Amino acid sequence: MEKRVKxxxxxLPMLLLLPQLVVTVVFFFYPAGQAVWQSMFxxxxxGLKSQFVGLGNFEFLxxxxxxxxxxxxxxxxxxxTTLVSMGAALYLAVLADRLIKGSGAYRTLLIWPYAVAPAVxxxxxxxxxxxxxxxxxxxxxxxxxxxxxxxNDNEAMGLxxxxxSWGRISYNFLFFLAGLQAIPKSxxxxxxxxxxxFWTRFRTIVFPLLxxxxxxxxxxxxxxxxxxxxxxxxxxxxxGPQQATTILVYKVFSDGFxxxxxxxxxxxxxxxxxxxxxxxxxxxxxxxxxxxx
Amino acid sequence: xxxIKLGNLKKSFGKTEVIHGIxxxxxxxxxxxxxxxxxxxxxTMLRMVAGLETITSGEVQINxxxxxxxxxxxxxxxxxFQNYALYPHMCVFDNMAYxxxxxxxxxxxxxxxxxxxxxxxxxxxxxxxxxxxxxxxQRQRVAMGRAIVRKPDVFLFDEPLSNLDAKLRVQMRLxxxxxxxxxAVTTLYVTHDQVEAMTLADRMIVMxxxxxxxxxxxxxxxxxxxxxxxxxxxxxxxxNFFGADELTVSQNKALTAALNDAERAALDQPATMIGxxxxxxxxxxxxxxxLTLTVNYSEALGAETLIHGKLPKGTAITIRQNxxxxxxxxxxxxxxxxxxxxxxxxxQNGRRV
Numbered sequence: 001m002e003k004r005v006k007x008x009x010x011x012l013p014m015l016l017l018l019p020q021l022v023v024t025v026v027f028f029f030y031p032a033g034q035a036v037w038q039s040m041f042x043x044x045x046x047g048l049k050s051q052f053v054g055l056g057n058f059e060f061l062x063x064x065x066x067x068x069x070x071x072x073x074x075x076x077x078x079x080x081t082t083l084v085s086m087g088a089a090l091y092l093a094v095l096a097d098r099l100i101k102g103s104g105a106y107r108t109l110l111i112w113p114y115a116v117a118p119a120v121x122x123x124x125x126x127x128x129x130x131x132x133x134x135x136x137x138x139x140x141x142x143x144x145x146x147x148x149x150x151x152n153d154n155e156a157m158g159l160x161x162x163x164x165s166w167g168r169i170s171y172n173f174l175f176f177l178a179g180l181q182a183i184p185k186s187x188x189x190x191x192x193x194x195x196x197x198f199w200t201r202f203r204t205i206v207f208p209l210l211x212x213x214x215x216x217x218x219x220x221x222x223x224x225x226x227x228x229x230x231x232x233x234x235x236x237x238x239x240g241p242q243q244a245t246t247i248l249v250y251k252v253f254s255d256g257f258x259x260x261x262x263x264x265x266x267x268x269x270x271x272x273x274x275x276x277x278x279x280x281x282x283x284x285x286x287x288x289x290x291x292x293x
Numbered sequence: 294x295x296x297i298k299l300g301n302l303k304k305s306f307g308k309t310e311v312i313h314g315i316x317x318x319x320x321x322x323x324x325x326x327x328x329x330x331x332x333x334x335x336x337t338m339l340r341m342v343a344g345l346e347t348i349t350s351g352e353v354q355i356n357x358x359x360x361x362x363x364x365x366x367x368x369x370x371x372x373x374f375q376n377y378a379l380y381p382h383m384c385v386f387d388n389m390a391y392x393x394x395x396x397x398x399x400x401x402x403x404x405x406x407x408x409x410x411x412x413x414x415x416x417x418x419x420x421x422x423x424x425x426x427x428x429x430x431q432r433q434r435v436a437m438g439r440a441i442v443r444k445p446d447v448f449l450f451d452e453p454l455s456n457l458d459a460k461l462r463v464q465m466r467l468x469x470x471x472x473x474x475x476x477a478v479t480t481l482y483v484t485h486d487q488v489e490a491m492t493l494a495d496r497m498i499v500m501x502x503x504x505x506x507x508x509x510x511x512x513x514x515x516x517x518x519x520x521x522x523x524x525x526x527x528x529x530x531x532x533n534f535f536g537a538d539e540l541t542v543s544q545n546k547a548l549t550a551a552l553n554d555a556e557r558a559a560l561d562q563p564a565t566m567i568g569x570x571x572x573x574x575x576x577x578x579x580x581x582x583x584l585t586l587t588v589n590y591s592e593a594l595g596a597e598t599l600i601h602g603k604l605p606k607g608t609a610i611t612i613r614q615n616x617x618x619x620x621x622x623x624x625x626x627x628x629x630x631x632x633x634x635x636x637x638x639x640x641q642n643g644r645r646v
Contacts, residue, residue, distance in 0.1 A: 184376060184378060186374040186375075186376055186378035187378045187379075187380060187381075189343075189345050189365070189372075189374070189378065190372065190374060190378040190379075190380075190439075191380070191391070192345070192364070192365050192366060193343065193344075193345075193365045193366060193370065193371065193372050193392075194366070194391050194392035194395060194439075194443070195366040195392050195395040195396055196366070196391075196395050197366075200395060204391075205380060208382045209381065209382060
């Protein structure tokens with residue numbers, strides 16, 4: 001039986017909904033509308049006057065090889081970030097789930113990185129991997145590896161992926177751990193009696209039962225990698241070397257605020273909005289059906 | 294089929310010992326019910342046999358071989374859990390075939406075995422359904438099917454009927470009994486329900502606080518309880534307990550006449566308790582009375598009538614009478630007499646004299 005509260009009149013429900021509506025309108029609909037509006041103009045370098053160009057900005061963007069390259073960069077970056085952060089989180093959650101003694105402390109420590117702001121996390125990793133004073137760089141040097149993410153594309157990508165994933169592991173860990181603990185112990189025991197070793201149990205019982213959590217995290221993490229990693233990339237590589245770590249969201253910033261091409265920047269935001277919207281709809285429509293049992 | 298032997302089996306969690314040494318030899322095909330109130334250690338004991346709990350000390354033997362160190366999968370047992378523990382993301386067929394697939398049995402053979410068991414349990418129509426699309430009784434059957442299909446040496450049941458409604462429980466109880474008879478697989482069955490224990494067991498282990506108070510055939514345990522706990526736990530309504538000082542002088546004489554020498558000697562100890570089952574008391578005329586009680590209320594159940602009352606000192610007492618009789622009213626004085634050889638005497642520590 002569904003429990004529903006029935007309101008008389010519409011004042012109270014409106015009042016209760018208002019805070020969320022205000023936030024959504026002010027911070028989402030208004031900027032999104034502005035972006036759509038601006039994407040149809042080009043402005044002069046000083047921002048003094050602008051000219052209506054219709055879909056010109058979009059046409060220009062889709063023909064731009066740098067923009068297309070940024071698509072591929074974004075795909076690689078978000079794919080790797082999601083994979084690393086979810087993979088590491090799942091591994092740690094499985095270990096923590098088996099832990100009996102000291103699990104509280106272990107969990108608390110694992111959750112801490114989530115409290116570090118992305119930009120701060122970026123600076124932290126930057127210091128460790130700085131090509132001149134970085135501690136990790138120094139150790140790598142001792143082992144004969146010359147680390148320099150300022151020059152090397154792959155190293156730069158690796159570093160931003162690791163830095164973006166790091167704080168995210170905590171978040172994913174929490175969800176995975178909760179998901180694991182929601183699996184009835186007796187089901188695992190039944191599988192053990194049926195003869196399944198740890199890895200078989202994980203593959204055939206635990207992972208399938210965890211799939212709703214995994215799916216949810218997949219959506220959330222991809223959206224995270226698309227948007228919220230700006231701070232990390234800005235502090236570590238600023239999109240470089242050349243364009244090697246310029247993901248779409250970073251390009252919105254660098255074209256708009258550094259390159260002062262507000263029209264193109266706005267058009268990119270609109271494209272990004274459409275992509276993420278489509279991605280989310282796709283995931284919910286096609287994948288979600290399969291993960292619920 | 295297998296024999297099981299538990300030798301001085303003990304379990305501690307940290308410093309707390311919860312099972313204080315259980316000894317039993319179980320024959321091939323025997324149906325053993327472990328019965329006791331919650332927290333008495335009966336499930337822990339079963340889980341030690343299954344290999345889901347470590348054994349603190351003592352030994353579990355299956356077919357004469359020590360299995361303490363073996364993983365659950367290497368003991369050739371099958372277990373039915375209270376919540377059934379079905380794999381929710383698999384259909385009934387896959388649930389039953391899971392263990393066989395892991396054992397790398399050829400597919401046609403798996404299909405054949407599952408089909409045979411499904412037929413036995415009347416589950417053929419449901420093989421493609423998920424557990425959540427089944428009723429409680431059907432899930433229970435699937436859980437049993439999963440156990441049977443592997444042809445194990447030992448069945449372990451952990452309160453398998455507790456999640457079913459009363460009617461279904463009676464039906465499944467009979468089915469379990471029949472299945473066990475026809476398959477003749479040695480079975481350990483844990484329950485807190487003394488009716489299940491009485492009806493299913495070849496022998497039962499009555500557990501009390503980590504100790505096996507009594508091991509024996511159901512009727513022997515009922516007729517001859519070894520401790521006050523067993524007398525109180527087995528049989529419904531529960532045995533009446535009272536002190537000898539609640540009887541009048543003449544009643545005491547009648548009591549001592551019914552006892553043997555050891556029992557008579559024990560009566561002199563102040564904390565000695567007398568136990569009489571409600572069904573061994575008969576309402577009688579005041580002059581031949583062994584007990585006098587004040588009625589609180591009566592329950593007419595049709596086939597039997599329960600009379601709840603108090604002895605002069607306030608100890609609650611229940612009498613069970615067959616058939617209908619004029620219901621005594623509250624406050625009425627009644628006299629009762631016990632049938633011969635039905636009086637039990639228990640020492641202060643609960644042991645039967």
